[in-house]
Amino acid sequence: MTRIQYQIVRDVSAYFLLTCLVVLAILAIGQLAQLLKQVASGQLPLPIVLQLLGLAVPTLLVTVLPLAFFFAVYLVFSNLYRSNEMVAIRSTGIGLVGLLPPVAAVAAIIFCLELALSLSWAPGAQRQLQAESMRLTNAAAEALLQPGSFADLPGGRVIYVGQAVGKDSHRFREIFLSISHHGQRDLATAAYGEIKPAQDGTLTLVLVDGQRYLGQPGQGGFKILSFARYRILLGKSVNKTAEPGGIDWGSASLPQIWQHLRGAEMRFAVSELEWRLLWPLVLPLLALLAIPLAYSEPRGGGRAAGLLVGILFLLATNNIVVYVKEHMMRGEMPLFPGMAWVLLMILAVAAYAFFRRNRDLPMLPVWRGRGLA
Numbered sequence: 001m002t003r004i005q006y007q008i009v010r011d012v013s014a015y016f017l018l019t020c021l022v023v024l025a026i027l028a029i030g031q032l033a034q035l036l037k038q039v040a041s042g043q044l045p046l047p048i049v050l051q052l053l054g055l056a057v058p059t060l061l062v063t064v065l066p067l068a069f070f071f072a073v074y075l076v077f078s079n080l081y082r083s084n085e086m087v088a089i090r091s092t093g094i095g096l097v098g099l100l101p102p103v104a105a106v107a108a109i110i111f112c113l114e115l116a117l118s119l120s121w122a123p124g125a126q127r128q129l130q131a132e133s134m135r136l137t138n139a140a141a142e143a144l145l146q147p148g149s150f151a152d153l154p155g156g157r158v159i160y161v162g163q164a165v166g167k168d169s170h171r172f173r174e175i176f177l178s179i180s181h182h183g184q185r186d187l188a189t190a191a192y193g194e195i196k197p198a199q200d201g202t203l204t205l206v207l208v209d210g211q212r213y214l215g216q217p218g219q220g221g222f223k224i225l226s227f228a229r230y231r232i233l234l235g236k237s238v239n240k241t242a243e244p245g246g247i248d249w250g251s252a253s254l255p256q257i258w259q260h261l262r263g264a265e266m267r268f269a270v271s272e273l274e275w276r277l278l279w280p281l282v283l284p285l286l287a288l289l290a291i292p293l294a295y296s297e298p299r300g301g302g303r304a305a306g307l308l309v310g311i312l313f314l315l316a317t318n319n320i321v322v323y324v325k326e327h328m329m330r331g332e333m334p335l336f337p338g339m340a341w342v343l344l345m346i347l348a349v350a351a352y353a354f355f356r357r358n359r360d361l362p363m364l365p366v367w368r369g370r371g372l373a
Contacts, residue, residue, distance in 0.1 A: 005102040012106045015072035023068055027060045044136055055129040058122040065114045066279055070286040077294035096358045107284045115280040119254055126251035156180040170195045175207055187213040206231050267335055271328040274339045281343055289350035292357035
């Protein structure tokens, strides 16, 4: 490795780590603000905030790493142009193509890290975050159950519990439960009830010796049912999701996605898999795009123009990818080529800009017409 290549590797790595910390801190502040809102409303205890924030970091890093690498490459090459070092480097016969190997070396390491994050680490942390959030939410719901008072629970449920049985706060007498489901009211009363929390934090209410009232009294279809035991879920379930296919695809494990690559849920699994593979594959293309955008005249202005163009391009690309993913899951777009055409678009733009800059040509061709006499 030559001295120039070593300097590029060192500077890109240093700028990447610094930019990664800055961008991650900005996104973490927003995540922390949301958690503190839940703490203020009594939904979460304060000591658990840092744990939940730590579980959210891997998901944030999936977006942070490509952005940080783009900024790092841009800043390094922008400094080379502004300090006239690029002129000296090119005078030795080394063009922009000769500077790609050190950038590719750093990109390979970050690519492996991004691939592991996107495919495994981030979904696993997301599952833990959801499970912990559900456990805390259900624990808060259980704390609302006070003998002799009504309590509003998740899912439009209203419950009344009477006197506690003995010293066990999970057993009550005189239970009343109201559930609203698709505009229909389901009422249940029982002489005795017990709340059983599961290991994942799910709350289950078991009613003994009671009656259910289904429908509206005085209207057709109204029923009164007697039961010896009636089991119903009180809090939120960790596996309950409103996403297509009945699976939380954003936190699904890789083996789970692999199992659904065939069958009725194929389009959901393929869309999620393409989404996770997109970000690692985009990472080297962003470096190829950042190099020509970093060009600036040594004494010229508009040094941040390339950075602004890059940010706008990244925002537009992110919106396009989100749009494509949603329509693929709805079955409104074909799975193949799927998101591959977005990669091809980024590759075409980056290769075109790099080719023009490598030949010292302006980004956009200039057509000069004849002046009028």
